[in-house]
Amino acid sequence: MTDDLYPHLRSMTGQGRSEVSGEHGNLVVELRSVNHRGLKLVLRTNDALNAFEGVITESVRGQIERGTVTIHATLKPPPGQGLPRVNQAAVAAYASGLAEAAQGLSVPTQIDLSGLLALPGVLSTESVADESDAVIERRRQFVAEGVVAAVERFNHMRHHEAVAMARVLQSVLATIRERAGMIQELAPGVIGRYRDRLLEKIQKLLAEHHLPVEPVDVIREVQLFADRSDISEELTRLASHLELFSGVLEGTHTADAKSDARGEIANEAVGRKLDFIIQEMFRETNTIGSKAGNARIAEHIVEIKCAIERMRELVQNLE
Known part of the structure; x- marks a missing residue:
């Protein structure tokens, strides 16, 4: 079997990481997932990405159907970018006001720059809202590309794990088919052995109590047992389920509206x-x-149930 048989399969557990650098800095995105009945996204970012949380989740949704996915994203701006800027006009205004006050009070003028920096309006940070639309769009695209790269690696790992599980599942399917075939061979003999045991009991009773038994009564009892113990329909349905399972696993199944x-x-x-x-x-x-x-059929049933439980454990890890 090759991976080409299962292009649609993915495990619900996996991880993926990307790191990209550009004019907007260094972006690191990591994805990790565990099992979940639906899709749950847990996003953790630093302050530089607060404005792009929607971009990150949008880039992940649609690529993943099930699982709890934790997304760690960190953007480190280039050196000097994002640092507070000195409002020189505000500094000049404060300095001029201090000089006039000192002159009015006839005291020496002493201006402490570090003190000026603590005054309102002197330091300012450039926000996303202050940037041009073109810059914001380039940064948005930069973040989206980094997330997509992480998702691609994430899905590649999940696909690799799913292929390994699919191979095991196909092997278990073969085991169930083999056991079901053995049950199919044993089924006709069950009625024959019941008839022989019934006749043996009847003959014993006849010998002990001299009771008359009509052959039609024996035939009727055997027929009733045959009807109760007929498993041909169940075996047919089981074979159909095995075929359907294999088809869904390989991606070749087409929904049948009649079923x-x-x-x-x-x-x-x-x-x-x-x-x-x-x-x-x-x-x-x-x-x-x-x-x-x-008893012999019961042995095969036990093995089939064990095989189905192994399949259930694996399937619970598939998306």
């Missing part, structure tokens, strides 16, 4: 589709085990 199960999962994420199919597989397996009433 309730297939119609219900048509628009769900892959992980949810597979989880739904597993529930149906488990239901059919339980029914087969309860109807068959055979």
Whole structure:
């Protein structure tokens, strides 16, 4: 099997990192995710990116369907950019006012620049609102490109993990098919063995109590047992679920409007589709085990249930 068989699969756990530099500084974006029923984004940025939080989340949404994704983004501006600026006009006004006051009071004029810097309006920081639309757009694009690069690495890792899980799932599917085939071979003999045991009991009772038994009564009892223990329909449905599971896993499944199960999962994420199919597989397996009433079939049922549980654990990690 090659990765080309599963281009649509992604694990819900993974991480990705990007680091880009340009005229707007150095941007580092890291993404980490864990399992979640839906999509939950947790964003953590520094002050330089406060105005671009919407850009960051918008660049992530649409690329990820399920999972709790934590996004760490840090922008370090170029040296000198973003530092407070001295309002020279305000400094000159304060200095002139101090000089006039000193002259009026006949005291020496002593101007402390560090003291002036603490006065209102002397220091100012350039905000995004003060920048031109062109500069803001270039910075927005710079941030978006950094996030997209991190998402690409993030998705690549998730795809790699999902492919490994898909290979295991295909192997487990083969095991279930093999066990189901063995059950199919054993099923006809169950009725025959029941008939033989029933006749043996009847013959014993006849020998002990001389009771008459009509052959039609034996035939009727065997027929009733055959109807109760018939598992052919359940085996057919199980085989259908296995085929559907494989099709969804490989991305070759097309929704069948005539089937309730297939119609219900048509628009769900892959992980949810597979989880739904597993529930149906488990239901059919339980029914087969309860109807068959055979020790050898029961052994295969146990193995199939164990295999389904292994599949369930893996599917819960798929997006």
